[in-house]
Amino acid sequence: xxxxxxxxxxxxxxxxxxxxxxxxxxxxxxxxxxxxxxxxxxxxxxxxxxxxxxxxxxxxxxxxxxxxxxxxxxxxxxxxxxxxxxxxxxxxxxxxxxxxxxxxxxxxxxxxxxxxxxxxxxxxxxxxxxxxxxxxxxxxxxxxxxxxxxxxxxxxxxxxxxxxxxxxxxxxxxxxxxxxxxxxxxxxxxxxxxxxxxxxxxxxxxxxxxxxxxxxxxxxxxxxxxxxxxxxxxxxxxxxxxxxxxxxxxxxxxxxxxxxxxxxxxxxxxxxxxxxxxxxxxxxxxxxxxxxxxxxxxxxxxxxxxxxxxxxxxxxxxxxxxxxxxxxxxxxxxxxxxxxxxxxxxxxxxxxxxxxxxxxxxxxxxxxxxxxxxxxxxxxxxxxxxxxxxxxxxxxxxxxxxxxxxxxxxxxxxxxxxxxxxxxxxxxxx
Numbered sequence: 001x002x003x004x005x006x007x008x009x010x011x012x013x014x015x016x017x018x019x020x021x022x023x024x025x026x027x028x029x030x031x032x033x034x035x036x037x038x039x040x041x042x043x044x045x046x047x048x049x050x051x052x053x054x055x056x057x058x059x060x061x062x063x064x065x066x067x068x069x070x071x072x073x074x075x076x077x078x079x080x081x082x083x084x085x086x087x088x089x090x091x092x093x094x095x096x097x098x099x100x101x102x103x104x105x106x107x108x109x110x111x112x113x114x115x116x117x118x119x120x121x122x123x124x125x126x127x128x129x130x131x132x133x134x135x136x137x138x139x140x141x142x143x144x145x146x147x148x149x150x151x152x153x154x155x156x157x158x159x160x161x162x163x164x165x166x167x168x169x170x171x172x173x174x175x176x177x178x179x180x181x182x183x184x185x186x187x188x189x190x191x192x193x194x195x196x197x198x199x200x201x202x203x204x205x206x207x208x209x210x211x212x213x214x215x216x217x218x219x220x221x222x223x224x225x226x227x228x229x230x231x232x233x234x235x236x237x238x239x240x241x242x243x244x245x246x247x248x249x250x251x252x253x254x255x256x257x258x259x260x261x262x263x264x265x266x267x268x269x270x271x272x273x274x275x276x277x278x279x280x281x282x283x284x285x286x287x288x289x290x291x292x293x294x295x296x297x298x299x300x301x302x303x304x305x306x307x308x309x310x311x312x313x314x315x316x317x318x319x320x321x322x323x324x325x326x327x328x329x330x331x332x333x334x335x336x337x338x339x340x341x342x343x344x345x346x347x348x349x350x351x352x353x354x355x356x357x358x359x360x361x362x363x364x365x366x367x368x369x370x371x372x373x374x375x376x377x378x379x380x381x382x383x384x385x386x387x388x389x390x391x392x393x394x395x396x397x398x399x400x401x402x403x404x405x406x407x408x409x410x411x412x413x414x415x416x417x418x419x420x421x422x423x424x425x426x427x428x429x430x
Contacts, residue, residue, distance in 0.1 A: 001245070001420065002229070002413050006219040008241050009231045013123040013214030015056040015080040015263050016140055018237055022058050022244055022261060026050050029248045031060055040290045046252040051283065055125060055138055056080055056263040057273035059280055060247060061287065064256040068288050069297035072304025074427055075258035076246070077275070077382050078239040078311065079265035082232065083108030083405045085115070085173065087122070087211040092190055098180040100189050102148065106169045107212065108266030113167065114407040115213070119146030120175060124211035126194060128201055136207055139198050146216050147193070148175035175213060215407050227333065227413050234401050234409040236265065238416060239310035246423030256287070257427045265311070265382055275385040284390070306355065307394030308426060309347055309383030313337035313370045315400035328371040330400040332412040335366030336419050339396045346396035347383030356395040363425035365418040368400065
């Protein structure tokens, strides 16, 4: 199980590739891709299908034997994006000695210093000419070799570096791409690399791109007993993959099962493919209508549904115990974490937390709780944003990790196994 997770993380350096890999796995297990431009058609018990949005969000459904109006749906949500650096248009910046660096823009809230002096690469999507202006084509890109690096300034020029340095997002985190060998490369170095990586594509075919930096160091386990996971993008691809494994392991029941992988959580979710979009509610409404012919069925289904919003939590850090709540600080290896917040940044309440804790108990899985230290501001996640468009009962939870938003985060092998067991039990409940 853990090796599958590590392989998925390595193959999914950005949201677009994560969604492709999830979609490929769904198809290998009998899910069919549907076109949202066309009617759903007749649905029968056990139907398995999925739909994507913007190449960066994916929604999978396994239809239950009873209509959603009567049984509701069981839904697990996660997000495909992680903090990184986006390549700007007109990105090449010529420097002395022929060195070329790339102009970047920060995506989300990364710990920027953790990206320094690492072998990095490019991944994302490239848009090329199609049949006409309204129908361009998308090509995914993942350059599987070290290509760039953001280099630190030597300590000799910055004696205070170990005392803490404020980093400029426009100056300090621009990666080095290479050295120009001839004048033909000037202004074309990045484009040459993209064209070389895409079979059958000419530079004149390329219209635009969404490209991001990614760490090339493989995901791995470590520790005295290989009990820890080290990888980029554990937040939140580990939850995406746990939800996927649980769905694929689940047999149809009376209740419809839903896996919703959104994009852009790290920037607020307010996009057509984010949790703030009505897209998922439209799909659920279409399913309810296809089953019963009545819009009323959708509203009944929502009232009977339960959502698990799966986004990782902060593990207690042995070097910074003062940053954590004195009585609610989850540990690595202690099981899934229910997240609470009095300001309603999380969807959890006493009812939904009790339900999820009971699911864990029935699955034989330990369960923990997280509340922020009252003097330390916390983040938000998918649950309450999704609930503002689909008023569904739900819980915010995740596995505990260290160094959230670092270039490499640390999780627990046992926690991932626990989470898959709990999710599988949830999908299997009537």
